[in-house]
Amino acid sequence: MSDAHLVLVRHGQSVWNKQNRFTGWYDAPLTACGVKEAQAVADALIAHNMTFDCVFTSYLQRAIRTLWTIQENMQLMWLPLTTDWRLNERHYGNLQGLNKIETIAKHGESQVYSWRRSYHTCPPPTETAPANDNDHRYAHVPVPQTESLADTLLRVTECYKEKILPQLQARRKVLIVAHGNSLRALVKYIENIPEEDIIHLEIPTGGALVYRVNDKGEPQGTATKLLK
Numbered sequence: 320m321s322d323a324h325l326v327l328v329r330h331g332q333s334v335w336n337k338q339n340r341f342t343g344w345y346d347a348p349l350t351a352c353g354v355k356e357a358q359a360v361a362d363a364l365i366a367h368n369m370t371f372d373c374v375f376t377s378y379l380q381r382a383i384r385t386l387w388t389i390q391e392n393m394q395l396m397w398l399p400l401t402t403d404w405r406l407n408e409r410h411y412g413n414l415q416g417l418n419k420i421e422t423i424a425k426h427g428e429s430q431v432y433s434w435r436r437s438y439h440t441c442p443p444p445t446e447t448a449p450a451n452d453n454d455h456r457y458a459h460v461p462v463p464q465t466e467s468l469a470d471t472l473l474r475v476t477e478c479y480k481e482k483i484l485p486q487l488q489a490r491r492k493v494l495i496v497a498h499g500n501s502l503r504a505l506v507k508y509i510e511n512i513p514e515e516d517i518i519h520l521e522i523p524t525g526g527a528l529v530y531r532v533n534d535k536g537e538p539q540g541t542a543t544k545l546l547k
């Protein structure tokens with residue numbers, strides 16, 4: 320039986336990454352550079368003779384288009400694609416839309432660092448009704464008003480155990496394209512990284528992490544960086 324593997328890819332640069340704005344659940348499109356980053360991921364996967372049996376992503380276009388680009392470049396457009404809102408970026412609450420440098424100038428470096436990287440701290444919640452309330456794609460989703468990384472981990476791992484782990488246990492090769500913080504949560508879970516250490520994990524746009532998977536379908540050890 321062929322070796323299963325699990326590859327995690329962060330989407331390419333989005334318009335709001337470029338503008339250095341907190342994005343969260345805002346549906347920012349990829350920039351041209353972001354599309355190139357996705358193509359570079361595909362090139363690296365091809366160079367390492369990797370392929371996939373199933374692919375997963377969030378409800379957000381920056382991740383979906385990154386996945387489409389990878390599938391197209393790998394001649395894997397025939398593969399069924401599963402989207403799940405639980406792979407969305409962590410909800411950044413009332414910070415969504417704000418420039419990160421201006422937010423540091425207003426609230427101080429340590430406060431903003433804690434909002435961005437601590438495990439339990441939630442950014443300030445959205446002040447009005449959740450911005451995604453009228454969005455058809457979230458009609459059956461409990462849209463949060465803010466999330467800590469711990470909150471994000473709960474929903475990401477629920478999706479992982481329900482939909483992704485069974486594929487790994489069936490020895491399938493799996494690709495997940497998601498977001499900086501939804502992937503940090505997943506890596507924390509897979510590698511059992513302590514709460515105090517997860518602040519150090521950074522996954523750049525277009526970054527790709529590879530896990531070997533054992534006979535029980537469990538990703539093994541520390542991820543290997545494919546590029547970046």
Ligand SMILES: O=C(O)[C@H](O)COP(=O)(O)O
Binds near residue numbers: 341408499
């Ligand atoms: O939502 C965002 O702003 C980014 O995807 C991740 O941002 P961060 O590095 O500030 O967590």
